[in-house]
Amino acid sequence: MGCCGSTPAFDYDLYLLSSKGERSVVVKSEGKEEAQHQMSQTLTISAIIIASIFISLVVGQTCPAGGTNLVTNPSFESPAVLPGTAASLPLDSIPGWIALLIDPSSCLTSPPTLNLLNNYNGLAASAGNQFVEFDVECTASIFISNAQTVPDTIYVLSYDYSPLPGVSADSNVMKVYYNGIQMNSVTASGIGLTTTNWTTYSQLVTGSGPDELVFESQGKGYLDNVMLCPLVCDPSPPCQILTQDPLLGCVYTPSSDGTPCTSTCSGSVCRAGICDPCDNVPNGKHTQKVKICHKPGGDKPILIEINDHALPAHRAHGDLDPTIFYVANAAGCGIESEECPSCSDIPPAGCARLCVP
Ligand SMILES: [Ca+2]
Numbered sequence: 626m627g628c629c630g631s632t633p634a635f636d637y638d639l640y641l642l643s644s645k646g647e648r649s650v651v652v653k654s655e656g657k658e659e660a661q662h663q664m665s666q667t668l669t670i671s672a673i674i675i676a677s678i679f680i681s682l683v684v685g686q687t688c689p690a691g692g693t694n695l696v697t698n699p700s701f702e703s704p705a706v707l708p709g710t711a712a713s714l715p716l717d718s719i720p721g722w723i724a725l726l727i728d729p730s731s732c733l734t735s736p737p738t739l740n741l742l743n744n745y746n747g748l749a750a751s752a753g754n755q756f757v758e759f760d761v762e763c764t765a766s767i768f769i770s771n772a773q774t775v776p777d778t779i780y781v782l783s784y785d786y787s788p789l790p791g792v793s794a795d796s797n798v799m800k801v802y803y804n805g806i807q808m809n810s811v812t813a814s815g816i817g818l819t820t821t822n823w824t825t826y827s828q829l830v831t832g833s834g835p836d837e838l839v840f841e842s843q844g845k846g847y848l849d850n851v852m853l854c855p856l857v858c859d860p861s862p863p864c865q866i867l868t869q870d871p872l873l874g875c876v877y878t879p880s881s882d883g884t885p886c887t888s889t890c891s892g893s894v895c896r897a898g899i900c901d902p903c904d905n906v907p908n909g910k911h912t913q914k915v916k917i918c919h920k921p922g923g924d925k926p927i928l929i930e931i932n933d934h935a936l937p938a939h940r941a942h943g944d945l946d947p948t949i950f951y952v953a954n955a956a957g958c959g960i961e962s963e964e965c966p967s968c969s970d971i972p973p974a975g976c977a978r979l980c981v982p
Pocket of ligand 1: 699700701702750751752753754755756849850
């Protein structure tokens with residue numbers, strides 16, 4: 626066992642033999658038989674399956690919005706099961722996942738197994754070809770994945786769940802835990818279904834690295850396509866509020882006049898589309914210079930340069946931003962934005978007068 630240097634990987638041969646409802650599972654490693662189990666199954670497998678399996682534990686699948694999915698073997702495509710079949714495997718068969726029973730004592734007479742399906746009996750996967758089945762008694766009802774997240778980074782956790790066809794909603798329930806905290810409890814009815822009916826669930830979690838992700842069945846169901854993807858957003862631009870949404874990603878929406886720009890930009894407000902400089906400048910010092918039309922008492926404003934932190938005070942006593950006086954027009958007035966015309970100025974011929982009394 627083990628073959629590839631620092632890359633954790635192993636290979637083995639898996640045989641599933643069916644005979645009148647009974648299956649034999651023989652697991653071989655490096656050509657030497659390790660275990661043989663006889664078990665009764667309700668599932669029908671009519672084919673002899675001989676699968677030579679190479680398993681890689683490499684993490685690195687790309688997330689839909691970029692970044693790397695931190696879940697190993699997120700779509701349960703390893704180990705490979707022959708198309709159109711279902712396999713009952715030992716609990717440690719799926720790389721990257723720990724499979725457990727809710728009640729091991731219910732399984733004293735038979736080795737516990739997990740069910741891995743590949744488009745079995747017309748049941749389609751939500752991603753790729755394979756998915757796992759939750760069950761009760763001697764088949765796995767808990768699947769655990771550990772992911773190396775970056776502390777304090779926001780991640781989108783998503784997963785696909787389908788009810789078992791023909792089973793009512795109260796027996797199709799799955800709970801989701803992240804670092805021991807219940808994040809969700811999903812359920813769906815399989816009554817009337819003849820195949821899988823997948824629903825994708827998405828929610829935000831905060832990394833603390835390493836993190837434990839647990840899917841625990843309270844009955845039956847199928848799980849596939851588990852993703853834990855970073856959601857890294859650019860800082861919110863002025864006058865916009867950043868919302869991190871599990872479905873939409875980084876969402877920037879304009880803030881209303883007079884409301885705080887962002888939670889990280891305390892004290893700033895947006896007025897007429899212009900954001901007062903934020904207080905979160907480096908070292909707490911305001912170094913940015915801005916221009917404003919200062920009205921010392923007469924009708925003619927004067928363009929002056931001030932520190933950004935003084936802008937709210939200047940506006941409060943009637944000074945005006947240069948840009949609100951002017952717009953260029955089709956006549957090509959060549960209006961400069963950084964001027965301060967008063968209403969008594971005569972605009973050039975063909976140009977609209979723009980001023981604030
Ligand atoms: Ca899959």
